[in-house]
Amino acid sequence: MTSAIDSLFSHDDFVRRHIGPDEGEQQQMLEKVGAESLDDLIRQTVPAAILRGDMPLPAPQGEMDTLAELRRIAQQNKVAKSYIGMGYHDTITPPVILRNVLENPGWYTAYTPYQPEIAQGRLEALLNFQQMAMDLTGLELANASLLDEATAAAEAMALCKRVARKNKSNVFLIDQNCHPQTIAVVKTRALPLGLEVQVADVAATIASTDCFGVLLQYPGSDGQVTDLRPTLDIARERDISTVVAADILSLLLLTPPGEQGADIVIGSAQRFGVPMGFGGPHAAFMATRESFKRSLPGRIIGVSVDSKGRRALRMAMQTREQHIRREKATSNICTSQALLAVMAVFYAIYHGPEGLQRIAKRCNRLAGIFAAGLKQLGYTCNEQFFDTIVVDTGEETSAIADAAEAQLINLRRLPGKLSVSFNECSSLDDLTSLWSLFSKGQALPNVSEIDRQLGDLPGIPADLQRSSSFLTHPIFNQYHSETEMLRYMKRLENRDIALNHSMIALGSCTMKLNATSEMIPITWPEFARIHPFAPRDQVAGYLEMIDQLEAQLVACTGYDRFSMQPNAGSQGEYAGLLAIKRYHESRGDFQRDLCLIPSSAHGTNPASAAMAGMSVIIVACDKQGNVDIADLKQKAEQHRDQLAAVMVTYPSTHGVFEEGIREICNIVHDCGGQVYVDGANMNALVGVAAPGEFGADVSHLNLHKTFCIPHGGGGPGMGPIGVKAHLAPFLPNHPVAPVKGVESENDTISAATYGSAGILPISWTYIRLMGASGLKKATQVAILNANYVAKRLAEFYPILYTGRHDRVAHECIIDLRPLKEASGISEEDIAKRLMDYGFHAPTMSFPVPGTLMIEPTESESLYELDRFCEAMIQIRGEIAQVEAGEFPLEDNPLVNAPHSHNDTVSSDWPHPYSREQAAFPVPGLRANKFWPSVSRIDNVYGDRNLFCACPPIESYQQ
Template sequence: MTRSIPLGTANEFIGRHIGPREADIARMLERLGFDSLDALSDSVIPASIKGTSVLDLPAGLGEAEALDTLKAIAARNQPFTSYIGQGYYGCHTPSPILRNLLENPAWYTAYTPYQPEISQGRLEALLNFQTLISDLTGLPVANASLLDEATAAAEAMTFCKRLAKNKASNAFFASRHCHAQTLAVLRTRAEPLGIEVVVGDESALDDASRYFGALLQYPATDGDIQDHRALIARLHEAGALVAVAADLLALTLLTPPGEFDADVALGTAQRFGVPLGFGGPHAAYFATRDAYKRDMPGRLVGLSIDRHGKPALRLAMQTREQHIRREKATSNICTAQVLLANIASMFAVYHGPAGLVRIAERIHRLTAILAAGLAQLGLKAEQAHFFDTLTLATGARTATLHERARAQRINLREIDGERLGISLDETTTPAQVEALWALFADGQAAPAFDALAASAESRLPAALSRESAFLTHPVFNRYHSETELMRYLRKLADKDLALDRSMIPLGSCTMKLNAASEMIPITWREFGALHPFVPAEQSQGYAQLTEELEALLCACTGYDAVSLQPNAGSQGEYAGLLAIRAYHHSRGDTQRDICLIPASAHGTNPATASMAGMRVVVTACDSRGNVDIDDLRAKAEEHKERLAALMITYPSTHGVFEEGIREICAIVHDNGGQVYIDGANMNAMVGLCAPGKFGGDVSHLNLHKTFCIPHGGGGPGVGPIGVKAHLAPFLPGHAGLERKDGAVCAAPYGSASILPITWMYIRMMGGEGLKRASQLAILNANYIARRLEEHYPILYTGGNGLVAHECILDLRPLKDSSGITVDDVAKRLIDFGFHAPTMSFPVAGTLMIEPTESESREELDRFVDAMIRIREEIRAVESGELDKQDNPLKNAPHTAAELVGEWRHGYGREQAVYPTASLLEAKYWPPVGRVDNVYGDRNLVCACPPIEAYQDA
């Protein structure tokens, strides 16, 4: 008798991605009073928007099948040897950094280090980055990275506008020698703000008093190296500030901008070990004078002390950020490029100052040899001085040379019809230099490499030779063997809590599984080795990937078109409002500049509206946290002639599906406005309802939230926008796209090399899996809310007593009854091995919890048990059993050093560090006690301190 063998399904991924098992789901549903997931979601989703999502997607693929399919797409890319330059260069990612950092979930699944006690490892890596930038630029304060060089330049422009003495000016000078993509982004950012960008030759700049600021490129995009000292002195005398976009590797050999009196230095750290990746993600840098530190955009890591007086790192001067200052914020940037900044910082740690100089000198020497050989062939470089880039006048031969080069799998830079450019990099070899000579020889005898190598002289200007030392701190001079670097990276990772250790229950932030199968393709050479400006025929794999991903995202959202260019959620918000603004202007409604924003909105919303040239009008929320529809209607009608847009988050920032969303959208449309639906909470909607179908005109999507791109310790992020058809003509443009205007970042597809993560997620989940993920996100959140509601008030629920995919615990009554604050609970959770939920947002004194669908019931219960145990400790404070000041919450977190020292507390060591039995098996030990934020801001140190500071402490 033949036995039948059950084959089952080849796609196990849905079950791998979703945490709770079927039996767990049944028990959780029973606790909530439902017999199925469909019954639960039907009760949560308002009747008015049910059925708006029809996920017309193919069935999910198995992991192996999806990887094979994507590999075939990647094979359509052709990684030629590119000498295009223009801010993007080939480089080597050291293998120990690739394996122990980029491919390590301890680094890529971490969250932004807002909780410093559990982030000391990545904060130290970022402090190393800031030190690297400060040392190389010669400026005392550097931030912990921005999105890319072009957006950093745009930030510098508005920075100069705020701080320059020449207040009467509204013009910003930008050298024509800046990279073309930087000039494009400058123009986009300037137009809504009424800033005039004047592009010209700095050598011909006559009236410096006309400008509030200027941007110079060093070395220039064509390779030339100019001495800017006299020009900067003239601009300063006229009351202008000067920003210099500088090549970070060249600064190991050239006088740094801070030493020739630049006010800002900016650029990209891409060539410090970060692959080209078709344009991103790459960490930008921004450095400035100490006097301007409070106006600097982005995050700043600073040194403080913990409650034991021990040095401890933290994010400093948060009052600059948009979640506090809203429309008056320094910037709307919420995401940095932390993972990439950490790669760059470790590249510097691994090579050290001498190693970086060797890399730079080798590149320059090969470029000088190349130039000497080309001169022998009758092609003299236009530049007398250069670092790694040459511009050649090739006349009528130009098109033929490009054609011949591509036949040999070589890309040269296209400048114009009679000139071309060549940029060398860390990966260039002598054989490749000889291949370039052969390309240009046209029948002539090839130059002799060895002879030219023996005679070629430096082509750096002697007057700009770097004299100052850099990277003298021990951290850059110790870890030069692979063993030492591997252990250093492990030591830093062990200090941190990331998703590989425990649940990160952050409301509004969606810390879900970043599956290994999704991550694998980002290190494939076919995706990583492409320059963003290669000819279209060489990037057909990316073309297919992006076209398919746009269609997948349209299916998920109900929109008609998608742009993948915005490289952060904040950039997506900005691009969305620019599309709305351009649409109104195309219809002659140039007066429409009012943006309605609910009081509960994330701080990036009003900051973005301000950047887009709109005026913010705040609308009220009712007692249940919903938008006050009467107030919204009154303000929409009041501003009917000027209404541009409404920015609203759905489900709401309070974690509720508002019943009146269709009515809200209709009110705005009836009064001439457009509806921007913030996609931060899309994880509750995919497969259940679609913003493009229930009233939204545009949404940004956080691919680093709903669609599984890792947070990376605070970036990379991807924030594409979906739009209805009438807004599609106004999506971000780029020189490399059909629409040329309106670029919001440097590369046409933003952070292209991490888009395969989202493609993999959607293709493996399929429509059925995506809907199930949304339902489980809702189930997990409601399960936590139900288990905790008898211990902590749930601040907001829908009309049926249910929440969406997140819930808010109200801790304000506990402060009155016990003196225990939301901070105390957050820090006490560290002793239980948990990252805290989102603190005091959107309501001060609350915790917002979002468990995501990835967490198992066991992990949910472990978290709930910790919260209940903490509530018991609070009751002990309320009853007087525990002292109001000397208790486990006020003193949390507890370190191992404190445990073995003299114990001065009125509660036991075991209660402090082992409050539950499960911790005996696996205990996370915070490296520092509670960090003193006030001390850190009053005594700001934001570069690696002398080693003696640690020894003294």
């Protein structure tokens, strides 16, 4: 029995604030849908055979107590001076960017810009990112970011293979001076695709090696700056595609690889103001030749026009990106790092070309002074460098490195050598501290004296010094005061709809509250400033937090082990399928390479299976949207000896709890296969049912969906995988910072051991705040909200799929095909018209063409759900006016939507409906109106006239 004092000290306030409808509103909604209680609704909706008992998690905890607990954990990490390098460097996030982007829900709660009319700000920032990558690499085309440098290298390898015409080799040649984590990820990606990776001295072997592509590091992993041109020239003569992994800061001083003849340049934009975060999230970049544009992976932001002929931005070729390449894929990229790309390009805009070059010169000069001082102390080191000095230390290597770590100075250990990489945070005082480690009691060199004697750009050969201009566009040259920078970022923010404006009812995307208290820890230095390859005794806090998060996710899912390495849902799928493949191979079942996938699956499912070296057979769905069990059974039996896995999403992609999920698992297991349950819809399961208990062997979890990491306008994401015990030995590992208890030779999925570890505190905090009871209630209310929306809209739009008692899971699909046939109004017209009401559209034409899939999440209040439903009902009325002939099909509020402010104030208004109906279809909009900044965008024009660089400044002013 709860006492009075217990109730006063109850800490479930966060649960109440996370869940939108209060108790009274929940009761109203339950009455509307015909259920007595939340438990009753769940009994009506979820198959009894999979309902679970209580989760082994603590009770909810208050925000202040939770933050204090996490602070104690974080303080076990030691923030050291990091000179490890290897693609990760300490940096300074300008406070104006920290406060107004990373800590601003206007930026971090937006969704992927599939509806570009209400994402023009983010699209402009990403277009700027592309321009930055093109300028710095010396190439003609860039995408809007990838996951990290290592996976970008793997994508580049696949790109080389796609564009190979006459070259039929299957060998990809990697220079031995590439970062070890990059080599490991590329090897993992190559093997299932039937490609062979050879690691060698490329300059010495390229003339005699039969290969389709090569990967070089610039500068090398050992800091060496070498002329790429001789190697690139040979490659060109032999029809070999070339990839260069480049340090982005070095490109401000070094001749860009594109100017030297490289076909593709990749790298990380991390050191442009994005914290190390123990490995991520960071935006990778990829630039290439114009001729490769139709094969480039990831997202490309393009310049198009709207219906009034005005310049407008959109994701070019977004259908390719949204649906991936299915079973013929060599890439399953579905997540970019939009938020981090935005931060990186704002850093470039804030500093401008001169400021960036000054930072690069400072790093280079520190390295030059340090190297000169080492020579005075009797050491030898590399003569050519940008910011990294590798010192011959012989038998003294461990002693010096250990002494350094005792002073919280981290150096990179190499056989008989130590590597020291300088960064933006390095200072002149650091030189003295470093020299003292090597001095053996000798007098330390004099910084000022060496500086006076040192020439410009030490370590960089004259013929490799950059001479070409870069970042000349006015965007990079006019926002250098904080006032102007602040206003520019705010101007872009105001062009986007994010969760701080209204609900985003995207089915299968779970746009829920990303609470401020969950976000606070990611900027703590104890989490933000940790190098992913720091010594283990310096990262005890991270390891404890990750271990606890693994235990939390085990409790939520019923699995036995988790790997936090996959840094996107797509990477999680891939890692899970590789674990299945390795498991079969360990038992001698090398022939098991076939994956069964329902026809309703997201495109990443067959794409991931193809990348894992599996062939795909599609399983039919029945008229209710369920997996056709008879078809599944027939195909599983037919391919019994080859069956590796089935991939199913549960609840189904159609938003229904399939009654036969246990039978599906049993059929596949009986035929020797494994069951992969896609975790995209886990928000309908936590606390109610557990895939690890109802028959699944592996799942990835989208932490950026169910567990509150924000979408960031298209990334960051995290996709850790949970497995049953028999698959645990096949989880990913890492060559630089291995995971205990996992085989050292296992696959490497991401550049860092724990993927984008810097955002894992968000999910840890969410689970701790909610506790077992709060998480279960969140799931129940998510299902309640979806059924409430379905019930309200069913009178006006057909609900396509329902389960028992006409219930949906956490999302519902409304079928617009009959309406389109009767009126000519399409699902796209309705999606665009919703913008005039201040809403982002639900998921359009997925998984069924001609539909909208709505997922309201548990965080939306009854007021907001009703506001959305009333907008949809009002739109149905507008469609009726078209059906009745009151508005012509070619000129009505829907086909002309969205209506920008420019449209409604124009002196020319030729439409048969009023400006008021266009802009203010419901009265509440007069008090709070979001204006789309452009009219409907011409998709076809943008794809036919692919232009992915910043337009002249005059077009912005127009």
